[in-house]
Amino acid sequence: xxxxxxxxxxxxxxxxxxVDSCPTDVIRQxxxxxxxxxxxxxxxxxxxxxxxxxxxxxxxxxxxxRTDAIGxxxxxxxxxxxxxxxxxxxxxxx
Amino acid sequence: xxxxxWQSDVLVVGGGIAAAFAxxxxxxxxxxxxxxxxxxxxxxxxTALASGVFQAYEPGDDxxxxxxxxxxxxxxxxxxxxxxxxxxxxxxxxxxxGLKLVKDGKRVLRVGATRMSTPHTAMMAEGGPQLGLALRxxxxxxxxxxxxxxxxxxxxxxxxxxxTDGRVVGAVGVGTRDGRVHExxxxxxxxxxxxxxxxxxxxxxTYSTRHMPINASGAGIHxxxxxxAVIGKVELGYGSPRAxxxxxxxxxxxxxxxxxxxxxxxxxGERFLTxxxxxxxxxxxxxxxxxxxxxxxxxxxxxxxxxxxxxxQRRLLQQVVPIVIGNFESAGYNLAEDTVxxxxxxxxxxxxxxxxxxxxxxxxxxxxxxxxxxNCCDGAYISLGQxxxxxxxxxxxxxxxxxxxxxxxxxxxxxxxxxxxHERRYLQPLxxxxxxxxxxxxxxxxxxxxxxxxxxxxxxxxxxxxxxxxIIDELHRVGARDARELAQCNALRASxxxxxxxxxxxxxxxxxxxxxxxxDYPYMDNDQWLVHTVAQRASTGETRVWDIxxxxxxxxxxxxxxxxxxxxxxxxxx
Numbered sequence: 001x002x003x004x005x006x007x008x009x010x011x012x013x014x015x016x017x018x019v020d021s022c023p024t025d026v027i028r029q030x031x032x033x034x035x036x037x038x039x040x041x042x043x044x045x046x047x048x049x050x051x052x053x054x055x056x057x058x059x060x061x062x063x064x065x066r067t068d069a070i071g072x073x074x075x076x077x078x079x080x081x082x083x084x085x086x087x088x089x090x091x092x093x094x
Numbered sequence: 095x096x097x098x099x100w101q102s103d104v105l106v107v108g109g110g111i112a113a114a115f116a117x118x119x120x121x122x123x124x125x126x127x128x129x130x131x132x133x134x135x136x137x138x139x140x141t142a143l144a145s146g147v148f149q150a151y152e153p154g155d156d157x158x159x160x161x162x163x164x165x166x167x168x169x170x171x172x173x174x175x176x177x178x179x180x181x182x183x184x185x186x187x188x189x190x191x192g193l194k195l196v197k198d199g200k201r202v203l204r205v206g207a208t209r210m211s212t213p214h215t216a217m218m219a220e221g222g223p224q225l226g227l228a229l230r231x232x233x234x235x236x237x238x239x240x241x242x243x244x245x246x247x248x249x250x251x252x253x254x255x256x257x258t259d260g261r262v263v264g265a266v267g268v269g270t271r272d273g274r275v276h277e278x279x280x281x282x283x284x285x286x287x288x289x290x291x292x293x294x295x296x297x298x299x300t301y302s303t304r305h306m307p308i309n310a311s312g313a314g315i316h317x318x319x320x321x322x323a324v325i326g327k328v329e330l331g332y333g334s335p336r337a338x339x340x341x342x343x344x345x346x347x348x349x350x351x352x353x354x355x356x357x358x359x360x361x362x363g364e365r366f367l368t369x370x371x372x373x374x375x376x377x378x379x380x381x382x383x384x385x386x387x388x389x390x391x392x393x394x395x396x397x398x399x400x401x402x403x404x405x406x407q408r409r410l411l412q413q414v415v416p417i418v419i420g421n422f423e424s425a426g427y428n429l430a431e432d433t434v435x436x437x438x439x440x441x442x443x444x445x446x447x448x449x450x451x452x453x454x455x456x457x458x459x460x461x462x463x464x465x466x467x468x469n470c471c472d473g474a475y476i477s478l479g480q481x482x483x484x485x486x487x488x489x490x491x492x493x494x495x496x497x498x499x500x501x502x503x504x505x506x507x508x509x510x511x512x513x514x515x516h517e518r519r520y521l522q523p524l525x526x527x528x529x530x531x532x533x534x535x536x537x538x539x540x541x542x543x544x545x546x547x548x549x550x551x552x553x554x555x556x557x558x559x560x561x562x563x564x565i566i567d568e569l570h571r572v573g574a575r576d577a578r579e580l581a582q583c584n585a586l587r588a589s590x591x592x593x594x595x596x597x598x599x600x601x602x603x604x605x606x607x608x609x610x611x612x613x614d615y616p617y618m619d620n621d622q623w624l625v626h627t628v629a630q631r632a633s634t635g636e637t638r639v640w641d642i643x644x645x646x647x648x649x650x651x652x653x654x655x656x657x658x659x660x661x662x663x664x665x666x667x668x
Contacts, residue, residue, distance in 0.1 A: 020137065021134070021137050023309045025270060025271065025578070039578065044309075046142060046143055047416065047417050048137055048417075051221075051417075052223070060420075062424050062425040063425075
C-alpha cells in the first residue's frame with residue numbers, strides 16, 4: 001500500500017487547521033506557514049485533514065497492490081486463498 | 095528541568111468523548127478544570143475516528159430489550175438499566191453542543207440493530223468527524239482550560255511511591271513536539287486516555303492493528319497500572335475486524351445497521367455471518383469470530399459487500415461514515431460493485447470494548463484521587479462493548495464525582511524527586527544512540543501478536559510472554575533523535591508492560607468467551623468463569639492476577655450454569 005497526501009500549495013491559505021487536525025501530528029508548517037506532510041509514515045489515513053481543510057486543498061490517495069496480502073500474515077499457518085488484483089489508484093478529489 | 099507547571103482542581107487526561115464529558119461535568123460542579131491531550135481535543139483517540147453512529151436510547155424504548163442487547167452474564171445489568179435515562183440525556187447534551195443528527199421530521203431517525211428487534215442506532219448527519227468538533231466547542235465554551243500536544247506519561251502520588259499507598263496528586267507529561275516536561279498538580283485526575291494499542295506503526299505494516307485507536311498507546315492504562323490501580327476487563331476486549339490494507343474506523347455497526355448481517359461475504363461469494371454467531375455476547379465480537387473462522391477454514395479473503403444497498407443507503411453511508419468510505423474510495427473501490435476486503439486484527443490491542451482501570455459507577459478507581467472513563471477503564475462492566483454512548487456516560491460519572499470531590503480537597507504537594515524520576519525516564523532515549531531502531535522493535539512486537547492467531551492456548555501465550563519480556567529488557571537500547579521519536583519510544587515503553595498484563599490475564603482465564611478464543615479451553619464456562627479477572631502491580635513489581643465473583647444483584651436474569659462450546663468451534667470443519 002502506497003500513500004499519497006497532497007496539499008495543493010496554490011489553494012492552501014496556510015491557516016494551520018490541518019496541523020491541529022492530525023491525531024498523529026504528521027503535518028507541520030514551513031516557515032512561510034504552508035503545511036506539508038513531514039511524517040507521512042505515521043499517517044493513519046483518517047481523512048481528518050481532508051475533511052477539516054476549509055478550502056479543500058488536501059487530497060489522499062492510496063495505491064493498493066494486492067487485496068489478499070493481509071490474510072496469510074494475519075492468520076499465521078492458516079490456508080488462505082485469494083486472487084490478486086491489478087494495482088489501481090484514485091484520489092478522493094479526482 | 096520542568097518546563098511547565100500547572101495547577102487545577104481537576105485534571106482530565108484525553109481528548110475524546112469521555113474526556114469532553116468528564117471535563118464539562120466537572121465544570122458543572124464548579125471545579126477549575128484543565129484538560130491535557132497528546133493530540134488535539136476533538137481530534138484525538140477513538141473519537142477522532144468515530145464512525146458516525148451511536149446507540150441512542152429514547153424514552154419509551156423497551157428497557158429490557160436494551161439490557162438483553164448490550165449486556166451479558168459478565169455485565170452489571172441492573173446498573174445498565176438504571177442508566178438508560180442518562181444515555182438519553184447524553185444525546186440531548188450532544189445535540190445542544192451542536193452535533194447534527196439524521197432526523198425524520200423532529201424525531202431522531204434510528205436504524206437497525208444486531209441483536210434488537212427495534213432500531214436503536216442514531217446517525218450523525220455530518221458524519222463522525224463533526225462529533226469531535228462539537229465536543230471541542232462545548233468544552234471550551236464551558237471554560238475548560240486545554241493543553242494540547244502533551245502526552246501524560248506518569249502519575250504523581252502523595253507518598254512519592256509507585257505503586258502508592260497514598261493518593262494521586264498529579265501527573266507528568268512530555269510535549270510531543272518539543273520534548274518539554276510538564277508537571278500537573280491537581281486534586282483529582284480523570285484518565286480518559288482510550289484503549290490499549292500500539293501507536294505509531296508504519297502505514298505499510300500489514301500486521302498492525304490500527305483499526306481504531308489511532309494514537310492511543312495505552313500509556314494512560316500503563317500510568318494507572320504503575321501507580322497500583324486494579325486493572326480489569328482486558329481479557330475480553332482485544333482484536334477487531336478491519337478493512338484489509340486500510341487503516342480506518344470499523345464501519346461494521348453502520349453497515350450492519352443498514353444491511354443486516356448480509357454485508358459479509360467470503361471468497362466463495364457466500365454470505366456468512368450466521369445466526370449462531372450473531373447470538374454471541376456482543377455484536378462486534380461475533381463479527382470478528384465469524385470473519386476469523388472464514389479465514390482459518392480457507393474461505394478467505396472475506397469482504398464487505400454493499401452492492402445490494404439502494405443508492406439512498408449508499409449515500410447515507412457516505413454521509414455518516416466519511417472516513418471509512420473515503421478510505422475505500424481513495425484506494426479505488428467502487429462500493430456499488432466491489433467487495434471490500436476485511437480481516438481481523440491480531441490480538442493484544444483493544445478498541446471499543448474497554449479494559450483498564452477497574453471503576454465503580456462513580457468513575458472511581460481503586461486509588462484515591464484517581465478516576466477513569468471511556469476505554470481506558472472497565473466501564474464498571476456496564477456493557478461489554480464500550481462505544482461512544484458508554485464513553486460519554488462513564489465520562490459523566492467520573493467528571494461529576496471528581497468535580498464534587500475536588501471541592502472539599504486541598505492541593506497536595508508533589509514530590510520533586512518523583513517528578514525528576516519520571517523526567518529522567520522519559521528523556522532517557524535522547525541520551526543513548528539509536529542502537530535498536532524503533533521500527534525493528536515494533537516489528538518484533540507485531541510478530542508476537544501474529545503468533546497468537548487464530549486461536550490462543552497456553553503454549554502460544556507462554557511463548558508470547560517470554561518474547562514480550564525480552565523486548566522489554568531491550569527497550570533501554572532504543573534511542574530517539576528528536577521529540578517525535580521520543581514520544582514514539584515512550585508510547586512503546588508504556589504499551590509493552592500492559593501487553594504483558596493482558597497476556598497474563600488471558601493465560602489465567604481458562605475458557606473461551608467473546609473475543610477470548612482458546613483452542614485448549616473451547617467452552618464458555620459459566621460454572622467456573624462467571625467472574626471478572628483482574629490484575630494489579632505489587633510493590634515488588636510483580637503483577638498479581640486474581641478473580642472477583644460477580645455479585646448476584648448485578649443480574650436481572652440469572653445466567654444459565656454449565657459449559658457451552660464457543661461458536662468459533664461449533665461445527666468447525668478445519
